[in-house]
Amino acid sequence: MSKQTHLTLNQRNKMNTASLAKWTLFWMLSLAFVSFGPNLLWEGNIILSVIAVVINLAVGLMMILANKRHLQGLDEMQQRLQLNAMAITLGATLIVGLAYSSLDNSALIPFTADISHLVIFMGLTYFFTTLFMHKQLGCGEEGE
Amino acid sequence: MKNRLKVLRAERNYTQAKLAELLDVSRQTINAIEKGKFDPSLPLAFKAARLFNLKIEDIFEDEEY
Numbered sequence: 001m002s003k004q005t006h007l008t009l010n011q012r013n014k015m016n017t018a019s020l021a022k023w024t025l026f027w028m029l030s031l032a033f034v035s036f037g038p039n040l041l042w043e044g045n046i047i048l049s050v051i052a053v054v055i056n057l058a059v060g061l062m063m064i065l066a067n068k069r070h071l072q073g074l075d076e077m078q079q080r081l082q083l084n085a086m087a088i089t090l091g092a093t094l095i096v097g098l099a100y101s102s103l104d105n106s107a108l109i110p111f112t113a114d115i116s117h118l119v120i121f122m123g124l125t126y127f128f129t130t131l132f133m134h135k136q137l138g139c140g141e142e143g144e
Numbered sequence: 145m146k147n148r149l150k151v152l153r154a155e156r157n158y159t160q161a162k163l164a165e166l167l168d169v170s171r172q173t174i175n176a177i178e179k180g181k182f183d184p185s186l187p188l189a190f191k192a193a194r195l196f197n198l199k200i201e202d203i204f205e206d207e208e209y
Contacts, residue, residue, distance in 0.1 A: 009165075076184070076185050077172070137176045138175055138176055138181055139172040139176070143159065
């Protein structure tokens, strides 16, 4: 963040959000290659599959670093808000994820407990928690 | 924690956005502090005190006392 100290909060946020969006897009594309490449592009070639996974992990690491920079660029209330939203998301995902897995293991649900369901649950929990916190802190209120 | 941020801001004809810019925080943060929904950190309180040329206790007041 030291390189960004001459920037205003808005400039910093804009730059960090753009960087995060860019790395998230790259990560999604690399994940698509890992998921669909073996069947649609390189017909099960193991070396190419391994390379795709390594690239996916490397791009994922860059996305995590971009997210860290983004969080560090926020002001203290925004950081607190994000921390609370992430804490609730982590806790809810752990509890619901394990319960969901148990339901599958006990054959109490008619379908397989897929990891993608958990990712969707995480996204929705994080989204609604952030929305709730914004409302609680009056972030949507008009300025004076 | 109660504070006089809104009064001090009004005395200097600052908007929330202007004060936010001067303190390097978001306008929403200024709004939340003024409404007592968020307590600022010590560094931010010192920054505000420096900006208004006051002591921290002249701006922020602990409601327990």
